Amino acid sequence: MDKFFLQQQVLQRLAEDLLQAEQAAREAHETATHEENIAENKYDTLGLEAAYLATGQSRRAEAIREAMADWRRFRPRPYDAGKGIELGSLVSLVDSDDQQQQIFLGPAGGSMKLVSGDLLVQVISSEAPLGRAMLGKCEGDEVSIQGAPIRQQFEVLRVL
Structure with a gap:
């Protein structure tokens, strides 16, 4: 992608x-x-x-x-496993129901959904709760955020 x-x-x-x-x-x-x-x-x-x-x-x-x-x-850089997820990372997450989602971590002001090929990509900023929670994480790490009634947990499958 x-x-x-x-x-x-x-x-x-x-x-x-x-x-x-x-x-x-x-x-x-x-x-x-x-x-x-x-x-x-x-x-x-x-x-x-x-x-x-x-x-x-x-x-x-x-x-x-x-x-x-x-x-x-904004100039997205290639993923560096030593730094983990950072601004510009394209992240594939999976939740506890095995539902995958693609997240593109960009600057503020770009919160939207895009289509790339047959994939839906959610664009969020590092200011969003999920964006903040992903910063510094690597492939295989868990990411969790507290929603209103429940805590959502994801696993980082792939980072580009």
Whole structure:
């Protein structure tokens, strides 16, 4: 599995998300400033609500731009067993029900699912609970995270 290809998919998805956020911010701004939405009394809050929405969408767009910059600078390295799992590792995990999953550990802002061939790859950051738990682990090690009602346990099958 090609990490560079996965990185390009993340950047493409982030670019799509950015376009949507920018469009939503523009529409909310237009709604907030449209002459029909000028408040006639203190209970008329449509313009104010739209302004809050425009601000939120603008912040979302800026967060996506920052994530894109992080992903552009990101250079995944080959797996080094001496260092264990680190940012850029592509990890195959198996849970207690023998269900396998592929995890690509990347910079923040790229939490998404991608398709590579016939495999589904979950992209997470080292800030996510599973990402933190995997750092430094090697093939054959156990990884566990505490979910709301139960503790989930995984075995590291393979790392690239």
